[in-house]
Amino acid sequence: MSLLLPTSTAGSLPKPSWLAEPQKLWSPWKLEGDALIEAKQDALRVSLQEQVNAGIDIVSDGEQTRQHFVTTFIEHLEGVDFEKRETVKIRDRYEASVPSVVGDVSRQKPVFVDDAAFLRSQTDQPIKWALPGPMTMVDTLYDGHYKSREKLAWEFAKILNQEAKDLQAAGVDIIQFDEPAFNVFFDEVNDWGIAALERAIEGLTCETAVHICYGYGIKANTDWKKTLGSEWRQYEEVFPKLQQSQIDIVSLECINSRVPMDLIELIRGKKVMVGAIDVATNTIETPEEVADVLRKALQFVDAKNLYPSTNCGMTPLSRQVARGKLKALSAGSQLVRQELSD
Numbered sequence: 381m382s383l384l385l386p387t388s389t390a391g392s393l394p395k396p397s398w399l400a401e402p403q404k405l406w407s408p409w410k411l412e413g414d415a416l417i418e419a420k421q422d423a424l425r426v427s428l429q430e431q432v433n434a435g436i437d438i439v440s441d442g443e444q445t446r447q448h449f450v451t452t453f454i455e456h457l458e459g460v461d462f463e464k465r466e467t468v469k470i471r472d473r474y475e476a477s478v479p480s481v482v483g484d485v486s487r488q489k490p491v492f493v494d495d496a497a498f499l500r501s502q503t504d505q506p507i508k509w510a511l512p513g514p515m516t517m518v519d520t521l522y523d524g525h526y527k528s529r530e531k532l533a534w535e536f537a538k539i540l541n542q543e544a545k546d547l548q549a550a551g552v553d554i555i556q557f558d559e560p561a562f563n564v565f566f567d568e569v570n571d572w573g574i575a576a577l578e579r580a581i582e583g584l585t586c587e588t589a590v591h592i593c594y595g596y597g598i599k600a601n602t603d604w605k606k607t608l609g610s611e612w613r614q615y616e617e618v619f620p621k622l623q624q625s626q627i628d629i630v631s632l633e634c635i636n637s638r639v640p641m642d643l644i645e646l647i648r649g650k651k652v653m654v655g656a657i658d659v660a661t662n663t664i665e666t667p668e669e670v671a672d673v674l675r676k677a678l679q680f681v682d683a684k685n686l687y688p689s690t691n692c693g694m695t696p697l698s699r700q701v702a703r704g705k706l707k708a709l710s711a712g713s714q715l716v717r718q719e720l721s722d
C-alpha cells in the first residue's frame with residue numbers, strides 16, 4: 381500500500397435489521413432461499429458503502445454473509461456433524477454445545493468465493509477477507525475422529541489453503557485468519573499452531589494476516605479480561621515465533637486493553653494492524669483518542685507498517701455506533717498522517 385496508515389476493520393460489522401436480528405451475536409437469518417441470497421448481497425453493498433463513506437481504505441464484506449466467524453465456514457465442510465453435539469469448553473473460558481467431527485474433513489466446493497467475487501465487483505479499493513484460523517476451528521468442535529487437536533488443525537489448514545487460493549483468484553488482496561485461540565493455548569501455538577497457519581498460507585502471493593484478540597465484547601470475555609491482571613502479556617508468548625513466520629500482518633487489540641504497547645517490538649518487521657477502536661463499548665472514540673493509540677504504537681512499529689484498525693469485530697454494536705467508530709478511526713488516522721508528513 382502506498383498510502384500511509386491505511387485503515388481497515390478487524391472483521392464483522394452490524395447487519396441490517398431486515399437481514400438478521402441486530403445487536404446480537406450469531407443472530408439467525410430472517411429470510412431464506414433466493415430472498416436470503418439477495419438480501420445478503422444487499423447488506424454487503426450497504427456495509428461496503430458505509431465503510432467507504434467513513435473513509436476506510438481496506439474494505440471488507442463486513443461478514444454480512446455469515447452468522448458466525450468459525451461455524452459458518454465449517455458448516456460447508458464434510459466430516460462434521462452439526463446434529464451430533466457435545467458440550468466443550470471454548471478457549472478454556474465458556475462452555476458451549478458444539479458440533480462433532482465424525483469423519484475425515486474435506487471441502488467439496490468453495491465456501492466464500494462467490495461472496496468475495498461479488499465484493500470485488502463492487503469496489504476498486506483493496507479488499508480483505510477473513511477466515512477462521514486452524515487452531516480456533518479445532519477449539520470450536522468436539523473431535524471424536526482424529527482425537528488429536530494437532531492432526532485436525534493440520535487437516536483444516538489444508539482446507540483453508542484451498543479456500544484461500546480461490547479467494548486470491550477472486551481478487552482478494554489480504555486474507556486474514558482469525559486466531560483468538562492464539563491468546564490462550566501458548567504451548568500449542570508454539571508447537572503446531574503457527575506451523576498450521578503457515579500451511580494455510582502456503583503458496584499464496586496475496587498478503588496474509590492473523591488476527592489475535594481478546595474476543596467480542598460479550599460477558600464471558602469481559603469477565604475473563606478482569607482476571608488477567610494489570611498487564612496483559614499474552615502476546616509475548618507467541619510473538620517471537622510469529623515474527624519468524626511467513627505471515628505478513630498481525631492484527632491486535634490495543635485501545636482500552638492492558639497490553640503493553642512495547643510488546644509490538646517483538647514482531648518488528650511485520651505489518652501491524654493496531655486496534656484503535658474498542659468494540660466492547662458504545663462510547664465512540666474521539667479522533668484524538670485514536671491518534672493517541674497510533675502515536676504510542678509508532679514508537680515500536682515503522683510508520684509504513686502501521687495499519688490502524690479495530691480491536692475486533694463490531695457485529696454486536698448498533699449500526700449508528702459502528703458508523704461513528706469507523707469515522708473516528710479515519711479521522712484519528714488522518715491526524716497522525718498529517719503529523720508524519722509535517
Ligand SMILES: [Zn+2]
Nearest residue numbers: 593595692693
Ligand atoms: Zn477478534
